Amino acid sequence: MFVKEEEKLDNTKFTHYVGVTFKGNSRAYFFGLTDLSLNIGDQVVVETARGLELGEVAAETKSMDEYNSSLGLRPVLRKADKVDIKMYEANIEEAKKSISICKEEIDKLQLNMTLISCEYTLDKTKVLFTYVADERVDFRELLKALASKLHTRIELRQIGTRDKAKAVGGIGMCGLPLCCSTFLNEFDGISINRAKNQLLAINIPKLSGHCGKLLCCLKYEDDAYTDLKKKFPEIGTKVFIDKEQFTVTGLNVISRVIKIEHDENVKFLDYDIFVEQTHWKQHHNEEK
Numbered sequence: 169m170f171v172k173e174e175e176k177l178d179n180t181k182f183t184h185y186v187g188v189t190f191k192g193n194s195r196a197y198f199f200g201l202t203d204l205s206l207n208i209g210d211q212v213v214v215e216t217a218r219g220l221e222l223g224e225v226a227a228e229t230k231s232m233d234e235y236n237s238s239l240g241l242r243p244v245l246r247k248a249d250k251v252d253i254k255m256y257e258a259n260i261e262e263a264k265k266s267i268s269i270c271k272e273e274i275d276k277l278q279l280n281m282t283l284i285s286c287e288y289t290l291d292k293t294k295v296l297f298t299y300v301a302d303e304r305v306d307f308r309e310l311l312k313a314l315a316s317k318l319h320t321r322i323e324l325r326q327i328g329t330r331d332k333a334k335a336v337g338g339i340g341m342c343g344l345p346l347c348c349s350t351f352l353n354e355f356d357g358i359s360i361n362r363a364k365n366q367l368l369a370i371n372i373p374k375l376s377g378h379c380g381k382l383l384c385c386l387k388y389e390d391d392a393y394t395d396l397k398k399k400f401p402e403i404g405t406k407v408f409i410d411k412e413q414f415t416v417t418g419l420n421v422i423s424r425v426i427k428i429e430h431d432e433n434v435k436f437l438d439y440d441i442f443v444e445q446t447h448w449k450q451h452h453n454e455e456k
Contacts, residue, residue: 177239177240177241177242178240179200179232179235179240179241181200181202182200182201182202182232182241182243183201183202183231183232184200184201184202184204184229184230184231184232185198185199185200185201185229185230185232185235185241186198186199186201186206186225186227186228186229186230186244187225187226187227188212188214188223188224188225188226188244189223189224189226190221190222190223190224192335194350194351194353195353196226196227197216197223198235198237198239198241199212199214199215199241199242199243199244200232200241200242200243200244201229201243201244203244203247204229205247206225206229206244206247207225208225208226208227208228209224209225210224210225210247210248211223211224211225211247211248211252211253212224212225212244212245212246212247212248213244213245213246213247213248213252213290214242214243214244214245215242215243215245216242217242218289218294218296218323219289219290219291219293219294220245220289220290220291220293221289221290222248222252222253222256222290252290255290255291255292256290259287259288259290259292262288262292263286263287263288263295264286266286266288266295266297266318267283267285267286267297269314269317269318270283270286270297270310270314271283273310273313273314274310276313277309277310277313279305279307279310280301280302280303280305281299281300281301281305281307281326282299282300282301283297283298283299284298284299284300284327284332284335284336285297285298285335286298288320292320293320293321294320294321294322294323295318295320295321295322295323296323296325297322297323297324297325298324298325298326298327298331298335299324299325299326299327300326300327300328300329300332301326304326305326307324310324311324328379329379329380329381330348330355330379330381330384332379333346333348333349333377333378333379334346334348334349334352335349336349336378337349338378340377340378340385342385346377346378347384347385348379348384352384355384356384356387358381358382358383358384358386358387359382360375360382362382362386362387362390363375363382363386365390365393365394365397366386366389366390366393367393367418367419367420367421393421396421396422397419397421399421399439400419400421400426400439401416401419401426401442401448402416403416403417403418403419404416404417405448407428407442407446407448408446409428409435409445409446412430412433413430414428414429414430414433414435414446415428415429415430416428417429424438424439424440425437425438425439426438426439426442428442
C-alpha cells in the first residue's frame with residue numbers, strides 16, 4: 169500500500185486528495201481524485217503499489233493546494249459497487265485456502281518460517297504472504313510449488329516481530345488493545361536506558377511486550393521523568409540528618425518520595441521534608 173517516492177507519480181491530474189484506510193490497518197494513506205462525491209465511510213477501489221485494493225474513505229476530501237508532501241499520489245479509481253465488495257469477500261475466503269496450502273508446502277520443505285497472513289489484491293492478480301523468520305529464508309522451491317497451485321503472482325514478505333504483533337493484535341498488560349494494533353504506525357527504537365531513566369526494575373520479561381521487544385510505551389513518559397528528576401537528588405547522593413549520614417537509594421518522582429538509608433536505618437521521606445531536614449537544595453546549589 170506504500171507509494172514509492174522514486175515512481176514520481178503525476179499529481180497534476182488530480183484536483184483533490186483523500187485519506188483511505190485498509191482493513192487491519194488504522195493508518196490512512198492519501199490518494200488523488202477528481203470526484204468530490206465521496207463521503208467518510210464510503211468504500212472505494214484504489215490503485216496501490218501492490219495492485220487494486222478495496223479501502224474505506226477515512227477523511228474529508230481536500231484540495232491539492234493543501235497537499236504538502238513530495239510523494240506522488242495514486243488514484244481513487246471508483247466508488248466500490250456490489251461486484252467489488254462481493255469479489256473482496258470471495259478473496260478473503262480464497263486467502264484462507266491459500267494460506268493452508270502455503271503452510272503445507274512450508275512443512276514439506278521444512279522451512280524455518282512462520283506464516284502470518286495471506287491477502288489477495290482485489291483483481292486477484294497477486295497474492296501476498298507475510299511471514300516471520302529468525303534468519304533469511306531461501307524460498308525459491310516454495311515459490312515454485314505455490315505457483316503451480318495458485319496460478320497467480322506470488323509475493324513473500326518477511327516482517328519483524330513487532331509487525332507480527334501489530335498484525336495479530338492482543339491485549340497489553342494495561343488491559344487495553346495493543347498500541348501497535350490500534351494507533352502506532354511507526355516503531356521507534358526503545359532502549360533499556362528508558363527503563364533506567366524511569367527508575368524501573370530491570371526485569372526484561374516484565375518490560376517486554378507481546379513481540380518480545382521492550383515495551384513501546386516506555387517512551388510515552390520518558391521526557392516527563394527526565395524533567396521531573398532534575399528537581400531530585402541523584403541516586404547515591406550523600407546527605408546528613410541529625411549528624412547521621414544517609415545515602416539516597418531510591419526515588420519515586422510521581423509520589424515525590426525519596427528513599428534514604430544507612431547500615432542501621434531506612435527512611436522514606438516526602439520531597440519537601442527531605443529538603444527541609446537535609447538542607448539538600450542549599451548544599452546542591454552551593455556545589456553548582
